[in-house]
Amino acid sequence: MRMGSTVLGALAFAALAAIAPLLPPWLISLATIAFANALVVLGLIILWRTGLVPFGQALFYAIGAYAVALIGRYTPIRDVFFVVFVGAVAAGIVAYLIGFLLARYREIFFAMLSLAMSMILYGILVKTETLGSTDGFHVEAGSFLGWRPQGGTRNLAIFWLVLAYCAIAAWLVAYYFRSVAGSLTHPIRDNEIRVEFLGVSVDRLIHLKLVVSGVLAGIGGALAALAVQHVDPAMSYWTTSGGFVFVTILAGAGSVAAAFVGSLLFELVRSIAVTLVPGEWQMILGTALLLTILFLPEGLGSLVSRLRQRWRRGTAP
Amino acid sequence: MNANTSPILAVRDLEKTFGSVVAARDISVSVPAQQTVGIIGANGAGKTTFVNMITGHLAPSKGSILFEGRDITGLPSRAITRLGISRSFQVAQVFPTMTVIENMRIASAIARGRDSMLGLMSTPLDTPETAREADAALELFQIARYRDARAATLPQGVRKLLDIAMAVAGAPRLLLLDEPTSGISIEEKFGLMEVVMSALKTRRITVLFVEHDMDIVGRFADRVLAFYDGTVIADETPEAVLANPQVQTLISGTRAHGAGAAHA
Ligand SMILES: Nc1ncnc2c1ncn2[C@@H]1O[C@H](COP(=O)(O)OP(=O)(O)O)[C@@H](O)[C@H]1O
């Protein structure tokens, strides 16, 4: 079963990478952003399972993105693996630092404090003229271990890069979900005292989850910056954070795969809605969210488990 | 350094104040390994405060606590748990939305990985060993037939047993039970204590238990600490404590108090 889902996941990523050259460029661009954002959603799921909803996860997304942009601006380094690494580390350090405060809070206080942190960064970015203020600034094109693809090839290369990070992250997060740390979700929601008296510090564990989710968001932001070649303060704005929460509700916290499918679906629906009804696309997304909460409260991922259950019942003697 | 003669727990001049309230004072007790100690005293006498200080739930205002010769005074509860002291609670502390076996499995799995965050991340929850260990624990505490029931739906006695079984999962050498029989009917109390004590004997765990019912204390304890007004007024065998005139006058309501003692 476990081996099964690992192999299935690896096959899915490999198949996507293989068919990418055949897909239309608009779809590649859309999927690139969708999967970069799926990494943020994966981090959100980690916290969500423990009962924590960060309304300011865009903070780490923007840190990852601006780290990449700043390296391009002030250094000659262009290697994508290096700049994404720096973006991840920068987001991780910020998550570690604010974690000392955030990890002590739960529920709405956690959500609001996380939101507050992201709005502070937004304020700083908007006020900083050298970083382009509200306009943001251009991100230098990356090189892949010396290779500098151009045009359509470059877009493909970035997509493959995103897929590679997603595949590794999906595998690691799936491993984490099966670990004791990853299983300390309901127990923390149910009874922190019992967890403490089993020998585990709940605050430190939440701190850890926060850093992991921050690193994932940082990687997502770094990849998004490379893909669109532009950063601006909106990446840290609360509507960006809200989008990640939206996708998490849509996908559900039940599985790793749901983050990717949910994120892709979200970008598709949004792009179709924007094309069809430019003025009212938010209404369409809102309706989609409402329907999800009403009919699939555990998200799209629960469709799969429901079908699986039905199939099992159907084949039972 | 002879492990047989040095006490497993040595408490000296322990004191705890909450503002002007003195909840514990001048407590000095030494417990040899394998001894079973009963703790009696009326409501508000300081029994829970004493247990809370030893298990790190409260930091003492004064005094010292040595566990196996090591100073643990003021350490956080999780550190003390990892060193080998576990506890159960007056109000059972389990994970209500999870089933009994899920509760037990997570307790067993945590015991394997709890030494570091890395350990928690690299130890899988579901392994054949933790599954076997969890099932064995349910058998030992005789709650295996509730295996798949949600903890929230359990009868009080079963929930108490689960709480204790989870506390024992980390293989503690010292266990403190705060009123294991509170909220349990008189008829069930003996049976429950019988199960708990024989399980702990098999695991060779030293036990301190808080209990209002003198019949139960007399049946299971080797030694009794009588608490009054935050301090120990008698420390002797159950028979001697029962005959102690000071205990009789100061804690005369001991038996009758049993039912009304449900606060944490
Ligand atoms: N957290 C606290 N804050 C203030 N007073 C407390 C606190 N915990 C206990 N006390 C007081 O300390 C005394 C001892 O309480 P406790 O140890 O719970 O007694 P017991 O368990 O013997 O019934 C009581 O007077 C109680 O009101």
Ligand SMILES: [Mg+2]
């Ligand atoms: Mg008490």
